Amino acid sequence: MSSQTLDKLPIGASATVLDVAGEPALQQRLLEMGVLPGVQVSIVRFAPLGDPIEIKVMGYSLSLRKSEAAHVTVSA
Amino acid sequence: MSDTTTSGRHARHDKHTIAVMGNPNTGKSTLFSALTGTRQKVANFPGVTVEAKIGTARFENSELTVIDLPGTYSLSARSPDERVATEALLGRIEGTPKPDGVLIVLDASSLDRNLYLGTQVLEFGLPAVVALTMMDVAEARGITVDAKKLSETLGVPVVVVNAPKGRGLDELKSTLHRTLHHPGKPLELPYPEDFTRGVGTLHENLCDLGVELGFKPTRPEALRLLVDGAGPFFEECEEVGGESWTRQFFEIRERAAGGRSLSMVEAQTRYGAIGGWMRDVKQTETREGRTKTDVVDGILTHKVWGSLVFILAMGLIFQSIYSWSGPMMDAIDGGFGALGDWVGGMLSEGALKSLIVDGVIPGVGGVLIFLPQILILFLFIAILEDLGYMARAAFLMDRLMSRFGLNGRSFIPMLSGFACAVPAIMGTRVIEDRNTRLTTIFLAPFMSCSARLPVYVLFIAAFVPETKVLGFLELQGLVLFAMYWVGVLAAIPTALVLKKGILKSKVTPFLLELPSYKAPRIKAVARTLLDRGGSFVKRAGTIILAVSILVWAAGYFPHSQRVDDQYDAEIATAEAPYSESVVKFDPETDPDSLMAKFLEADEAHDARVAALAEEITDDDALETAVADSKKKRNAAMAEIAASSTEATQALNDYVAWKELSEARGEIENQRAGHHLENSFLGRAGHLIEPAVKPLGWDWRIGMAAIASFPAREVIVATLGTIFNLGGDQDEESDSLREVVKDARRADGTPLFTLATGLSIMVFFALCAQCAATLAVMRRETNSWKWPVASFLYMTGLAYVAALVTYQVASAWGA
Ligand SMILES: Nc1nc2c(ncn2[C@@H]2O[C@H](COP(=O)(O)OP(=O)(O)OP(=O)(O)O)[C@@H](O)[C@H]2O)c(=O)[nH]1
Ligand SMILES: [Mg+2]
Numbered sequence: 001m002s003s004q005t006l007d008k009l010p011i012g013a014s015a016t017v018l019d020v021a022g023e024p025a026l027q028q029r030l031l032e033m034g035v036l037p038g039v040q041v042s043i044v045r046f047a048p049l050g051d052p053i054e055i056k057v058m059g060y061s062l063s064l065r066k067s068e069a070a071h072v073t074v075s076a
Numbered sequence: 077m078s079d080t081t082t083s084g085r086h087a088r089h090d091k092h093t094i095a096v097m098g099n100p101n102t103g104k105s106t107l108f109s110a111l112t113g114t115r116q117k118v119a120n121f122p123g124v125t126v127e128a129k130i131g132t133a134r135f136e137n138s139e140l141t142v143i144d145l146p147g148t149y150s151l152s153a154r155s156p157d158e159r160v161a162t163e164a165l166l167g168r169i170e171g172t173p174k175p176d177g178v179l180i181v182l183d184a185s186s187l188d189r190n191l192y193l194g195t196q197v198l199e200f201g202l203p204a205v206v207a208l209t210m211m212d213v214a215e216a217r218g219i220t221v222d223a224k225k226l227s228e229t230l231g232v233p234v235v236v237v238n239a240p241k242g243r244g245l246d247e248l249k250s251t252l253h254r255t256l257h258h259p260g261k262p263l264e265l266p267y268p269e270d271f272t273r274g275v276g277t278l279h280e281n282l283c284d285l286g287v288e289l290g291f292k293p294t295r296p297e298a299l300r301l302l303v304d305g306a307g308p309f310f311e312e313c314e315e316v317g318g319e320s321w322t323r324q325f326f327e328i329r330e331r332a333a334g335g336r337s338l339s340m341v342e343a344q345t346r347y348g349a350i351g352g353w354m355r356d357v358k359q360t361e362t363r364e365g366r367t368k369t370d371v372v373d374g375i376l377t378h379k380v381w382g383s384l385v386f387i388l389a390m391g392l393i394f395q396s397i398y399s400w401s402g403p404m405m406d407a408i409d410g411g412f413g414a415l416g417d418w419v420g421g422m423l424s425e426g427a428l429k430s431l432i433v434d435g436v437i438p439g440v441g442g443v444l445i446f447l448p449q450i451l452i453l454f455l456f457i458a459i460l461e462d463l464g465y466m467a468r469a470a471f472l473m474d475r476l477m478s479r480f481g482l483n484g485r486s487f488i489p490m491l492s493g494f495a496c497a498v499p500a501i502m503g504t505r506v507i508e509d510r511n512t513r514l515t516t517i518f519l520a521p522f523m524s525c526s527a528r529l530p531v532y533v534l535f536i537a538a539f540v541p542e543t544k545v546l547g548f549l550e551l552q553g554l555v556l557f558a559m560y561w562v563g564v565l566a567a568i569p570t571a572l573v574l575k576k577g578i579l580k581s582k583v584t585p586f587l588l589e590l591p592s593y594k595a596p597r598i599k600a601v602a603r604t605l606l607d608r609g610g611s612f613v614k615r616a617g618t619i620i621l622a623v624s625i626l627v628w629a630a631g632y633f634p635h636s637q638r639v640d641d642q643y644d645a646e647i648a649t650a651e652a653p654y655s656e657s658v659v660k661f662d663p664e665t666d667p668d669s670l671m672a673k674f675l676e677a678d679e680a681h682d683a684r685v686a687a688l689a690e691e692i693t694d695d696d697a698l699e700t701a702v703a704d705s706k707k708k709r710n711a712a713m714a715e716i717a718a719s720s721t722e723a724t725q726a727l728n729d730y731v732a733w734k735e736l737s738e739a740r741g742e743i744e745n746q747r748a749g750h751h752l753e754n755s756f757l758g759r760a761g762h763l764i765e766p767a768v769k770p771l772g773w774d775w776r777i778g779m780a781a782i783a784s785f786p787a788r789e790v791i792v793a794t795l796g797t798i799f800n801l802g803g804d805q806d807e808e809s810d811s812l813r814e815v816v817k818d819a820r821r822a823d824g825t826p827l828f829t830l831a832t833g834l835s836i837m838v839f840f841a842l843c844a845q846c847a848a849t850l851a852v853m854r855r856e857t858n859s860w861k862w863p864v865a866s867f868l869y870m871t872g873l874a875y876v877a878a879l880v881t882y883q884v885a886s887a888w889g890a
Contacts, residue, residue: 024305024339025508026585031343032150033587034189039347044370048379049475052484052586059219060186061369061590063471063484068585 002076006041007053007069014042015074022071034058035072092256093141093173095164097197098181099190100147101591103209103239105129106600107181108144110239111249130172135249141173146505149189151196152304152339160505165200166297177203177256179248180232184214184221185592187358191350192343198230199296201262203255206234207248213592218361225357231261240597262296267345274332275299281324288316303338305329369592377468386472393456395553404448412441427635431628439624439794444613449533450526451609453495458604462596466491467588474586480568481575483507483586486516493523494560495608497849501856508585515574517856518866521849522567524560524841527789531840532559534792535833538813562841566873627783627794630757639754643747650739658732670726671733673716678734681709752776757783771839771875772832772882774821781839788845831885839878844870 003018017039020030034057035041044054044061052065096104112131129144148161160169167174180197182190198204208223227234233251237244267275279298282289289312293301301309305325314322329338336344366374375381416437423429460466466488474484482490485507493500500520507513524532533556540552651659663672684705692698717727752758761779768778776799784791799819819827844850850863857863 020340024337027337028150028152028304028339028343029585029587031339032152032192033589034192034347036340036343036347045373045377046379047377047471047475048383049472051475051478052471052588054373054377054471054590058186058188059217060189061373061592063467063474063586063588063590065474065478065586068587 003073004076005070006043006055006072006074007066009043009074011043011045014040015076016040017072017074019073020071021073022068026068026071030064030068030072033062034060035062041072041074090138091141092138092176092252093143094177094179094252094256095143095145095175096179096181097145097161097165097193098147099149099183099186099193100589102147102181102183102190104147104181105144106239107179107207107209107237107248108142110242110245111140112142133249135253138253140249140252142179143172143175148193150193151300152307162300165197165202175202177205177252177260179252180204180206182206182208183210184208184236185210185217185219187214187219187221188347188350188354191353192346194230195263195265195346195350196296198232198263199265199299200294201260201296203258203260204232205248205251205255206230206232207244208234208236209239211236212238217367220359220361222357222359226353229353229357230263265345265349268334268341270334271332271338271341271345274328275302278302278325278328278332281321281328282313285313285317285321289313302329302332303342305338367592372593373468373590376465377471382468382472386469389460391557393453395550396452396456399550399553400452401448405445408441408445408447412437412444415441427632430632431625435624435628435632436621439628440621445530447609447613449529450495451605453526453529454605454608455601457492457495458601459596462594462600464591464593467590470588471590478586480571482512482516482519482571484588485586486512486519489516489520490523493520493525496525496527497521497523497846498852501849501852504856511575514857514862515571517853518574518862519567519571521844521846521866521870522563522570522842524563525788525846527787527846528559528840530789530792532556532837534795534813534816535828535837538816538828539830539833559837559841562838562877566842566877570869623783623787623794627757630760630783631752631755633755635751636754639747639750643743643750646743647740650743651736654732654736655729658729658736661729661733670716670723671730674713674727674730677709677712677716680712681705684708770882771878772829772835772886774827776819776827777832777836781845785845785847787847788840788843791840791845829886831882834885835878835882838881839874842870842874842877844874 006015006017009015017035017037019037020027020035022030030036039057041055041057044056046053047063050066052063053069054061054063055069056062096108098104108129108131111133131142131144133140133142143164145161145164151162151165163169164172165175165178178197178200180194182194194206206226208221208226211221214221223234223236233255235244235248235251237248239245275295275298278301279293279295282293282298282301285293297309301307301313304310313325317325332338333341376385416433419437420429420433423432460469469491470484470487473487477483477486486504489500489503489507492503497520500523501517504513504516504520507516536552536555536559540555543551545551545554661669661671663675666672685702688698688701688705692701713727717724753762757779758775760782761775764778764782765773765775768774768781773781777795780791780794783794795816799816816828817826821827844867850867853863853866854860
């Protein structure tokens with residue numbers, strides 16, 4: 001199974017999270033918000049200036065920056 | 077005690093304290109208000125409650141103290157907001173009682189994520205009740221939650237509530253009442269063995285440390301410490317336990333992790349358990365199509381439309397503030413004018429009359445007149461907050477804000493700063509990173525708060541012509557819009573300097589939930605308006621009233637008798653050449669006299685001219701119309717004069733009386749001006765005049781600026797008081813705007829020109845004249861360093877900017 005990072009996915013794409021990295025504070029925050037291995041995420045849209053991204057996870061909308069999404073590995 | 081029945085009742089009358097905890101925006105505050113009836117701000121933006129609020133609920137004979145805590149996603153203390161929540165739960169906040177139980181609020185529409193915090197709280201083992209909110213929202217999305225099964229799974233009572241509709245509240249109260257009498261049982265989750273062992277080891281270790289810590293740490297606290305490995309509790313242990321403890325601690329962590337990161341272990345265990353429960357508890361029916369929020373967001377966060385709506389919304393707010401408030405402001409203005417006349421008519425000349433008519437009434441009236449605008453601004457902010465738009469604004473603005481080293485979360489405090497810097501600074505607690513937070517605190521006062529509005533409105537109304545640009549934009553509205561940009565433009569370089577220099581920090585996570593849109597509730601919006609309007613009126617009634625009186629006193633005393641005598645003598649000299657009938661004539665006491673008839677004809681002419689000036693814009697046409705009116709007046713006067721010889725004599729007397737009145741008025745103005753110049757305030761103004769002269773100000777404006785240190789909006793009241801005391805007032809229009817237009821310098825040139833007006837506006841846009849803001853800065857940063865730095869920096873910047881504005885504007889001939 002090939003993998004890529006969350007920030008590279010196009011609008012409308014869904015994927016399963018494989019791993020969450022990043023420095024401890026960011027990693028913990030992502031995990032708490034429900035972005036953890038095995039969870040389905042989908043890209044809803046990008047903000048008008050291209051960053052941050054809005055994703056759907058666990059049935060709610062979460063906004064995060066591309067630089068943060070880059071620490072999330074997803075299945076392609 | 078002799079009265080056994082009373083003491084018996086006391087015994088049954090029990091008191092408990094509960095803390096309300098849950099994710100942001102799940103309806104905690106709404107539930108809190110419904111339970112306690114306490115007024116409290118409720119809004120649809122994550123993290124609105126930044127301070128714990130306390131209220132009391134009654135059930136039968138028992139009294140329940142309820143603490144409304146800020147919403148958090150987790151108990152790991154990363155932002156000050158979350159720290160408040162955890163410490164309140166443990167009863168470690170001074171002045172807040174230790175809770176006997178918790179009310180966990182769970183949003184049924186995103187139950188999984190809500191249970192993350194839920195399970196963390198349940199592990200503490202306090203008696204707990206779950207309130208399940210937003211069932212209606214969940215149902216609309218095809219999610220059904222089985223409250224009974226959830227209750228069995230968690231081992232605590234679950235009550236379905238809908239606080240906005242008032243449903244489930246009685247059941248919730250009785251359930252709380254019942255539950256609080258039984259000890260709670262900690263929830264147990266299937267952590268990996270290494271992890272559980274690690275928590276146990278750390279707990280023992282902490283208990284050994286407990287004597288020195290001064291309290292006995294609980295097992296769930298040990299768990300939090302193990303996973304978070306940072307935060308205030310960690311620092312405390314480090315200090316008490318020293319280096320050897322820290323080494324041990326990291327060894328325990330290493331062993332507990334078993335190769336993964338501890339936060340990963342915690343999250344996978346929790347979400348793993350939650351996922352298992354949800355198979356029984358929750359049914360999701362996949363709905364075709366998108367939810368309402370998705371559809372709305374498709375527009376509101378769209379690349380083109382979203383930005384457009386955002387800019388339009390901001391523009392609309394400023395235009396409405398300007399155009400809707402007119403009639404209300406005129407009504408308030410008229411009301412205070414009439415009140416002044418009425419009260420003035422009942423009091424005899426002297427210090428008391430001056431205090432009330434020149435000090436209190438114009439001082440308070442001059443500030444209350446801005447109530448309509450403040451209400452309109454808060455109306456918009458309250459609606460946008462309740463709607464859920466504020467989080468979208470943060471989403472839209474993050475990129476832009478991050479250019480200046482801030483983040484999207486700084487946007488909301490900054491936007492609130494346009495209403496008032498005090499709640500804005502308090503609202504920065506949602507910002508996790510300390511340096512970003514400090515930068516935002518420092519910048520919030522640069523946003524043009526509603527207290528600056530009075531200054532802008534006054535000078536814009538007086539000096540900016542009422543014309544339209546491009547056919548539909550009011551020029552006055554545009555200038556107002558521009559004034560709002562002055563602060564923003566000053567804030568940008570300030571932010572960059574701060575973030576590059578003293579407050580450098582690494583980029584902080586920007587994870588923001590975008591809540592679903594909710595229809596704004598009239599009741600909540602109305603409550604916010606009442607609260608805000610009420611506190612503004614209270615401010616006007618207290619601080620501003622006090623300052624008006626002080627300023628009046630500083631401008632009235634020492635009221636020298638010698639000066640009065642001098643002007644009395646001058647008036648006597650002026651009256652000497654006139655006959656007694658001219659000197660003694662008073663239109664109020666003899667309204668039926670012949671002279672009064674001439675006055676009437678004259679006033680009718682003046683009224684016609686005023687009406688014509690409103691109607692006719694063409695100068696030539698106006699001149700002809702005025703000449704016509706003059707002819708009419710002269711004809712009317714001639715007719716009266718021709719009726720008898722007495723009437724002819726009365727016309728001569730009337731003309732003489734008018735001449736004398738003007739001379740008297742001139743002397744009275746000089747008298748008042750002399751008194752003011754001699755007053756304490758006047759002397760202070762003269763003292764700083766050399767410093768403010770380059771800004772185009774005279775000693776009176778300088779004096780008003782000094783007097784408005786406690787609160788900016790006071791400058792308006794101060795100017796009103798000063799110019800009323802200064803007697804520059806004329807009978808036709810005593811509104812401050814006219815007074816300001818008519819104020820003269822000693823050499824007779826107008827005091828306020830467009831350049832002076834702009835210089836004052838720019839000064840007040842940038843200065844830190846607000847005691848409340850400085851006080852809250854001190855509280856939030858816990859140091860005087862920030863308020864002092866802010867005051868010096870802003871005042872210096874304001875001075876320089878006003879200087880440049882005046883010099884440039886007057887060079888352009890404004
Ligand atoms: N549809 C629906 N809306 C609700 C319900 N309970 C609360 N709300 C709405 O949810 C919004 C947020 O409510 P708040 O009480 O401010 O939420 P909070 O949990 O205190 O939020 P923070 O203080 O920011 O953590 C408001 O617009 C409420 O009217 C409910 O049961 N159903
Ligand atoms: Mg709240």
